[in-house]
Amino acid sequence: MNKTNLEIYLDYYIGLDAPGFAVLVTGEWGSGKTFQVMNAIPSNLQCHVSLFGIVDSQEVYSTVFSKMFPGKNFAKKLIEMTKDISGEIDGLTFGAGSLAGNILSPLIKLTVDRNKIIIFDDLERCPMSNKEIFGVINQYIEHHQCKVVILAHDKEAHNEFIKTKEKIIGHTIQLEPQIDDAASCFFKKNYRLNNFKEIKPIIIGAFKKTNCKSLRILKYVINDCNRLLECLEPIHIKNTAAMMTLFNFFCIVNIEHRMGNITAEDIAEIPEKYIQYAIIMNAEQKKGKEFDEHTRNRLAFYKKYNELDLRSNIIDYELTANIVKTGDYPRNEITKSLSVSKYFIQKFDNPPWLTIINFDNQENNIIRAAIDEMFDKFRMLAITDIGDILHSFCLSYLLSENGEIRKNYDELLEFQKNYIDRLLENDLLLPEPLTPEPFSHDIYQRSHSHTYWVNESYKSYFRDIIEHIIKSRKIAKQKKYPLYAKEIIEALDTNLDNFKKLLIGTHTEAGLYSNLDIMNAIDPDDFIIHWLTLPVEFWGKVQSILNARYTGVARNVLVNEKQWLQKVTLNLLFEARLHEGLDRIRIERLVPYHALKSL
Template structure:
């Protein structure tokens, strides 16, 4: 077995052994350079573990975020004397240099109050012999580029230990992030005697990260899928091992064996691999900054969207990837949206909100995978229709037709695929009965069973591919099926609109009982949807007069924010008639017999604000 940590970097290990194990006073430090996430820190720590096993005394200091040399002193002291250097015993000052001339205060209980002091020019602290600085002592400074001090100042500081104390020192850095200058170059030339560039040893680094998994069962499974993991990591192209390590640990937190077990409690490796690959892709792309706030949410170009033909929009919506950047992402991984296994909302919960909801995860895996294996619907049996005998094919087609005629399908996925396959078979002259009436029945059944989601208001936001179960739709390119998709999208929107009266009543209630939530709903939740058309203008003004003045002005502020924002939806134009009627009703109310205070509110407070909103509203 090789004694090298990394074969690709064995020359570095050989030189460090020569440097640290020899008796020579080298009077220079060694610099190890490497990109962030390349694994150089992991390599260094593994090497230091070997040195500790050989009896070396290690002082490892990260310079990340350090802004004063005194903090480096303290970090060094904590490293060589972890008991006195702990939170229970904070010592400040330049201990190792012997330049401390003030009183050293000791806080033993961590309450930031001194519990005693040691007076004198040099602290009278006798370190045990095994901590004394000698040939067995190794000093390591990591993250030089992240130190907040001037880098030349840090090198000058480190030079004291190398030149005056003869301490063998390793500096670890990513020099690409350091702005070079003459002073830095001069200090570096004086201090550094040997420089090495760490060669990323990807396979070794990935294996070492997997070895840190605590769950024995998961560690074994992941190690058996290391080829898939490595391939996906390289495909993402985000060569940052820190981010990869975090992703693996996030997966460990997410993982429960029961998610991947069938009804007989047998582990299904196929679904595990699908979820693992999707998790790696989405997590790493998310850390890379690919998405806009939410997982699988791509920034769109308004001009690009407006220039597209309706048929192109339909095709994109079927795929679930809308916009140029989304299409680039789709081509990169050659995966349909449903092949990412979970819905966008669930992925966002898992990766951004750190919410692991067992029931949602299990339910989505059941619907998209286990249900099709355990209780295969008719369309699924027809999927490989070319392998069927003629009689079996005819019986299954008859069964599929009956499920639509009897409106017995209770799953959106089943409706989509059943219609898709019948349309496809008709196009290929494999069936001869009329399907037009079946499409009408399927649309009605779809509208009956589809679950409304408040944040999905119409077709532009309804990713039909989310409901296709990870299987491509046979008839997706056929005009009759594309019209069917438009019709069910309209059915969804119609069902959503039917709830608007109920939503309008809720908004009026919120105006009085929760003005903050009313503001949030009309400026965020419904920012792009003309929900205010569901409110009777007279009822809105009456409610405005009825509630307390603070809540009324909050509602008006909400209107101002809603209509003056440069929204893509040009929401004012969609509600312009409603808003103009609100102003008319206000004037009508002023012409009626009302109290002096109510007239004051309407005439001097509400109406001027409403008029100003009308004049400044964004009309696109």
């Protein structure tokens, strides 16, 4: 293999007897300066010292000394230097700038191994002044005639660095990252990705396309690609064209995000913003319009890549943004998103709407068959998933707008409302969630990794059908109340811990029915009968659960259960009057007064 300019020059430099100058190696952050220099110098000659955090010259001398004479050689050298204090050797710690007393300091400063190459790393991260730093380096170059290599990110060094360095630095080497060599090394640490030979050039190509110089970022991105690969199914991996598109896009946005050029929100907005920035904003910029920094970064991002790089639609953009932002790789969501892309749509048993929405890549006969299948499924009440329903409804309006079906908007709206009513009547409509979920309303904006196709011409119709669906799902939930009530009574009879969990939850999660006025579906008399048929020692626990149910914010949500609770109270008091003595008092004391006061 041909040697690099760095290797050639360092070979020459190492061969000099007393060069009288240092070699400065500069390069971008993460460009592999340390890696390349350490590979170019034989390991037995290396004395690598990081200046990061070192605060004074004595600490530098101590660190160099400890690196030059490590282990046994270090102890032996110290014994030779400090014969009179050899008893304290085992207790000494070197490298933090502290040695045993002032006697050792000048000895350490004067003792060197001229055969070693001193490599000072992280110059720009040393808090010492340039004058002090270079005074130390000059001590090794002029007084000890050592060979010294300095590693620094020149742009980040102190302001006076450029002037000072000329006095002791005889040659400067500007390093370019050895991307291919570094990538080869990083791939070897990721077994699955290393064996995916078709994709490795795509990852390297995407990295070079971004003009990123940081090999650290390359390492991180290769690790990320390996994690993504582990989420894929064999059917995905076998589609080379799809994989090339996927990893090219994923690497580009991942790298640009790591470099701080785009945000996760920018990634999520690529489908909507591409035209705006690639065409409209670019034209405005050419007219001399000034933009803020974020807008300029976006413009630079969109100008750097073509449409195939950014708008392949191979994977959902919001999903990609979340992966890049959080480092979480949800396998099911990833495979599901890939499976609905144009690369795999014909290989899976997909719903008709998915074929229709990808009409750009389908023959007319396939689209026509999908339209017929969709309306057949409507007739059979076979479309029950809310996302599938909404996609199918939206695309019906699109088909009407373009003359693909005969129904107009009004006829479609009536047809769709009737379809929802029939689902509700046959208990096929998915009820509203039992407990409020953070993103439960997202289903009315997008689903299955696709935003609903809503044109301005039928937006109001789509809004109407969504309102009808929301109202109908509430009714569907209410129709389930008898089933929910039965579950609560069974828990009361057989498992009070489950009864408690259903009604009030645990300290870590809300109960299934803790925010649902379900108790109205239970006859108060029946509830008391089941309550009082329990062993006496469990009666008080039921009362405690009822009191706890109506505390805190729950009392606002469950205010509709106040009448039910009042009836339970009255029936308990009537039941108590049927008894005498302690039996009567015991039942009277079960009245959940705390709950009544809360409501």
